[in-house]
Amino acid sequence: MEMAGWEGVVPCQRPNCHDHCQRLPCRDAPLRPSVPPHRAPTVTAKRGSARHAIRLQSAPDAVWALLGAPERVHEWFPGIKSCTVDGIHRTVVTASGLPMPEDLVTVDPALRRLQYRITAPMFTEHLSTLDVHDLRDGTCLAVYAVDAEPATMALVIGGAARSGLGRLPSLLGLEGHPAP
Amino acid sequence: MGRKILLVTTDQQRYDTLGCNGGTLGRTPVVDRLAADGIRFARAHPQSVVCMPSRSTILTGQHPSTHGVWMNGVPLPSDAPSVAAELHGAGYRTALVGKAHFEPFLDPFLRFAENSLAQTGTEPPGGLHRGFEHLELATHGVIGPLHYARWMMAEHPEALGGFYPALDGSLQVNAAGGGDTDAPQVKVNPVDRDLYHTEWVADRTMAWLDTLGADEDWFCWMSFPDPHHPWDPPQSEVGRIDWHDVPLPVGYPEDRARREAILDGKPRHWRLWYDGTLVSNYEAPADWVPATLTPDQVREVNARNAVECELIDEALGRVLRRVAERGWADDLDVIFTTDHGELQGDFGLLFKGPYHVDALMRIPLVWRPAPRTTTTPAVVSRPVGLVDLAPTLCAIAGIEAPHWMQGGALPVDDADADARGFERVLTEWDSELFGTDVHLRTIMRDHWVCSAYQAGTSHDGTEGELYDLDDDPLQRANRWDDPAMAAVRSDLVADLWDHQPPAREPRLVLEAPV
Numbered sequence: 001m002e003m004a005g006w007e008g009v010v011p012c013q014r015p016n017c018h019d020h021c022q023r024l025p026c027r028d029a030p031l032r033p034s035v036p037p038h039r040a041p042t043v044t045a046k047r048g049s050a051r052h053a054i055r056l057q058s059a060p061d062a063v064w065a066l067l068g069a070p071e072r073v074h075e076w077f078p079g080i081k082s083c084t085v086d087g088i089h090r091t092v093v094t095a096s097g098l099p100m101p102e103d104l105v106t107v108d109p110a111l112r113r114l115q116y117r118i119t120a121p122m123f124t125e126h127l128s129t130l131d132v133h134d135l136r137d138g139t140c141l142a143v144y145a146v147d148a149e150p151a152t153m154a155l156v157i158g159g160a161a162r163s164g165l166g167r168l169p170s171l172l173g174l175e176g177h178p179a180p
Numbered sequence: 181m182g183r184k185i186l187l188v189t190t191d192q193q194r195y196d197t198l199g200c201n202g203g204t205l206g207r208t209p210v211v212d213r214l215a216a217d218g219i220r221f222a223r224a225h226p227q228s229v230v231c232m233p234s235r236s237t238i239l240t241g242q243h244p245s246t247h248g249v250w251m252n253g254v255p256l257p258s259d260a261p262s263v264a265a266e267l268h269g270a271g272y273r274t275a276l277v278g279k280a281h282f283e284p285f286l287d288p289f290l291r292f293a294e295n296s297l298a299q300t301g302t303e304p305p306g307g308l309h310r311g312f313e314h315l316e317l318a319t320h321g322v323i324g325p326l327h328y329a330r331w332m333m334a335e336h337p338e339a340l341g342g343f344y345p346a347l348d349g350s351l352q353v354n355a356a357g358g359g360d361t362d363a364p365q366v367k368v369n370p371v372d373r374d375l376y377h378t379e380w381v382a383d384r385t386m387a388w389l390d391t392l393g394a395d396e397d398w399f400c401w402m403s404f405p406d407p408h409h410p411w412d413p414p415q416s417e418v419g420r421i422d423w424h425d426v427p428l429p430v431g432y433p434e435d436r437a438r439r440e441a442i443l444d445g446k447p448r449h450w451r452l453w454y455d456g457t458l459v460s461n462y463e464a465p466a467d468w469v470p471a472t473l474t475p476d477q478v479r480e481v482n483a484r485n486a487v488e489c490e491l492i493d494e495a496l497g498r499v500l501r502r503v504a505e506r507g508w509a510d511d512l513d514v515i516f517t518t519d520h521g522e523l524q525g526d527f528g529l530l531f532k533g534p535y536h537v538d539a540l541m542r543i544p545l546v547w548r549p550a551p552r553t554t555t556t557p558a559v560v561s562r563p564v565g566l567v568d569l570a571p572t573l574c575a576i577a578g579i580e581a582p583h584w585m586q587g588g589a590l591p592v593d594d595a596d597a598d599a600r601g602f603e604r605v606l607t608e609w610d611s612e613l614f615g616t617d618v619h620l621r622t623i624m625r626d627h628w629v630c631s632a633y634q635a636g637t638s639h640d641g642t643e644g645e646l647y648d649l650d651d652d653p654l655q656r657a658n659r660w661d662d663p664a665m666a667a668v669r670s671d672l673v674a675d676l677w678d679h680q681p682p683a684r685e686p687r688l689v690l691e692a693p694v
Contacts, residue, residue: 046350048614052689079289095290096325122351150350151614152286152462152693155253159691160289 047125048151050158053143054165057174060140064112064132066171067142070104076171077164090116118157124149128157142168182397183550183576184512185267186503187569189238189401190492191231191279191320191408192532193518195542197489205426206486210497211516211546216557218514218548219592223563225605225624226520229532229540230463231281231408232256232694234519234566239263239282239310241570241585243606248684249282250610252462253692255292256282256310261584263570264311267399270579275314275388278381278403282310284692285319286351298327312401316384318377320405321346328380342369344410348467351693354410355465359484360423363477364468364530365409366484373414377405378488382495386502394507399573402499407488407522409531411481417491423476423483431526431539431654432478439528445658447633447643449618450535454528458638460618461611462693464531471528478525485524509551513576515569516546526654534609536622536631536645537655541607547572547590555592562597563605563624564590586681606679612690623676629655630672646672 056063066072070090074080079095090102099120105127106115112132119126126148133141144161148154169175195201199208200215201222226234232252233244240247240261249256260282268274283292290296293309294317302316309315318328322340332340344367348354359366373379385402392398406413433439443451452458456469496516503512523529526539545564549555568587574580575589591597604625611618619634627650635641644660646669651657659665 079287079291094288095296096288098288122349150352152351155690156286156288156692159253159284159689160291162689162691163291 046151047147047149048154049145049147050154051143051145052158052162052165053141054168055135055139055141056168056172057139058172059138060112060132060134062172063140063142063168064109066168067130067132068107068109068112068114070107070114070116076167078160078167118148122150123153126153126157128161181395181511182272182578183553184397184503184508185272185399185573185576186499186512186514187238187399187401187573188496188514188516189235189279189403190489190518191403191405192520192522193407193489193544194521194524194539195544197407197486198544198546200546201544203486205421205482206489206493208489208493210493210500211544214514214516214548215546217551218546218555219558219560219590221545221547221560221564221590223561223605223624224517224543224545224565225541225563225607226518226543226566227605227607228609229520229536229607230461231279231519232284235281236260237566238519238569241567241581241587243567243586243681244608244610245683246586246681248688250608250688251612251690252694253284253286253690254688255284255691257688258293258310260310261582262311263573263585264399264401265308266311266570266574266579266582267577268308268311268313270577271397272577273314273392273396273398274308274312274400275316275385275398276310276312276401276403277314277316277385277388278318278377278401279320279405280315280317280403281319285324285694286692287325290325295325298325298330302327314388316388318381318405320377320408320410327384328377331380332375336375339371339375342371342412343367344369344412346410352467353462353465355468357477359411359480361474361477361480363411363473363480364465365411366477366480367410367412368415368418369412370415373416373491376414376491378413378491378495381405382498385499389499389502389506392506397577399577402496404492404495406492407485409522411484411488413484413488413491417487418484420487420490421483423480426479426483426486428475428478429482429525431524432475432528433656434475436528442656443527445656446645447639449638450527452638453533458616460616460637461533461613463533470530473525473528473530481530482524485522511550511552513550514546514548515572516544516548517566517569518543519566534611534618534620536607536609536620536629537647538629538649538653541622541624541629549576549592558593560591560594560597562591562594562602564597564602565605565607604675604679606676606681613693621676621680623672623679625672625675628668628672630669630676632673632676644669644673 071085074083088104114130128146131143200212227237228234233249236249236256283294287295317326322332454470459466521540571581572590607622617636622631629647631645633639633643646659647655
């Protein structure tokens with residue numbers, strides 16, 4: 001019997017699975033108990049996370065003045081043709097002409113945290129979080145984190161944000177003042 | 181006047197799809213002729229079995245660890261070394277037509293030059309991009325910012341719907357089935373053959389050649405997106421090969437119990453992927469379970485793949501005729517190869533991934549030197565790699581290979597290979613995707629393929645694969661844990677680590693899925 005040795009097998013329910021596949025475990029099934037995982041295994045997630053950071057030789061408030069201003073996102077985030085803000089709603093248009101409607105979730109100058117959700121239909125879920133941390137040594141740490149479904153968009157947005165963070169020393173006039 | 185250079189690459193083409201390599205399914209008389217007149221390499225390996233790292237190796241002449249593109253989605257830095265720049269600096273006119281993929285495709289922000297270039301034309305701002313003065317780019321479909329897609333959207337919008345959508349609504353590699361067997365990444369495509377990207381690549385190559393003066397030296401990288409999936413060639417051509425008549429590949433164990441026993445003898449991620457339990461990377465549809473693959477689906481995929489190989493061969497023939505019409509035939513070097521292979525039913529699997537076996541690693545490579553050089557035709561059995569292409573291009577152009585190239589100019593026969601130390605070829609894999617990571621390093625030497633795994637999601641770093649190609653050409657019996665092979669394994673692993681290329685620092689970052 002093919003299923004011998006399996007426990008808690010969930011028949012595959014995916015649209016492309018049929019015929020004998022119905023007798024197989026799907027991706028949600030447990031690993032074969034005879035082969036213990038080295039680390040907790042994962043399947044390709046539907047929801048993805050990415051995080052990037054840069055340490056800057058700058059007071060945090062100077063960095064926050066740029067990153068914390070929703071209407072200035074096109075100044076540092078690459079590939080944005082235009083940006084308009086109306087209350088909690090922001091719309092950016094990418095260089096490829098793709099409009100991205102967004103909701104501003106958090107703009108907290110005391111915490112130096114900005115969060116926004118992209119509400120375009122292609123996203124089941126999205127949350128980007130920008131934090132500027134005071135490292136109390138004359139430097140600060142700018143962190144961009146993104147969670148998204150589809151997972152692939154976390155990589156795409158995170159990758160672009162990373163490029164944007166990399167432009168900050170130039171945009172803020174910090175070139176020649178590398179952070180330790 | 182120097183030698184002209186036509187570098188022809190396909191995408192994801194197996195060694196055994198060419199007639200000169202023993203293939204019987206598709207007809208490839210043009211490449212077969214080049215092989216008969218030139219040098220055919222029987223053991224050429226890529227340094228990565230996915231597109232971006234492998235293509236970056238062709239361009240830079242460096243192993244993935246060194247150029248830094250360790251997986252699809254990691255962009256090759258714009259200032260990375262480039263053999264095209266070397267040739268341009270030596271006075272060559274340079275062009276890349278077709279699939280580049282040194283930078284990620286999924287790029288709504290158009291951050292990457294390949295994706296933004298088509299908005300402005302075919303000549304990059306500043307005059308050169310990676311050493312190419314002319315770029316006309318395409319990929320596997322008709323969606324996106326590249327030249328071919330823009331041309332199709334503007335001129336032939338009625339044909340767009342015939343193509344298979346490479347990604348699904350979740351931006352995952354599409355698992356949807358089609359054709360007669362509901363095989364994944366298969367679709368009936370009614371597009372006119374003249375509009376298909378294979379023809380477009382040949383047409384645009386010839387158009388660029390037509391702009392050149394008769395006395396100019398040139399290097400053209402003509403890069404066909406096929407036979408990489410999706411398998412949606414023009415339906416008018418699909419009838420060339422009736423899939424019902426296609427024999428199952430020798431690498432496909434039809435008996436399921438046998439198939440699964442073979443997989444169970446390999447490191448665990450093989451069987452986990454087969455069962456649909458672990459998807460380690462973005463190179464195959466996440467929502468497709470390989471265990472569902474039927475013999476008829478294997479037949480249909482192989483038939484369509486062979487049709488795509490035939491179309492490429494015929495397109496290459498058209499370009500070579502145009503070269504002859506321009507009076508360049510005696511001066512032309514042609515190199516034909518691909519970036520990596522395709523599982524295509526071997527072990528009951530399709531597509532590609534961290535599986536260092538011949539299906540993915542043994543690739544077609546033919547070098548037909550310029551006829552005026554009167555090179556003696558040969559078959560080279562010694563191991564060579566795509567890392568050796570860049571120095572070969574330099575040698576053809578009569579320039580010294582720069583110090584940063586890690587390979588050597590391809591040997592012209594086995595004696596030349598032995599004299600110059602072509603003993604081993606290395607391949608590497610690193611994937612890290614949403615918490616799942618796989619790392620392996622492989623050496624092919626003598627008649628052995630040996631892969632050592634490093635710790636990752638599914639491996640503790642003690643696993644490996646060892647195959648004796650003489651006794652086990654289908655790589656079904658993993659001898660890694662065979663006590664009788666301990667000395668062989670130890671020697672190969674030591675050789676593998678002794679010859680690892682230097683790693684780029686800092687490590688480049690994954691910026692997109694593909």
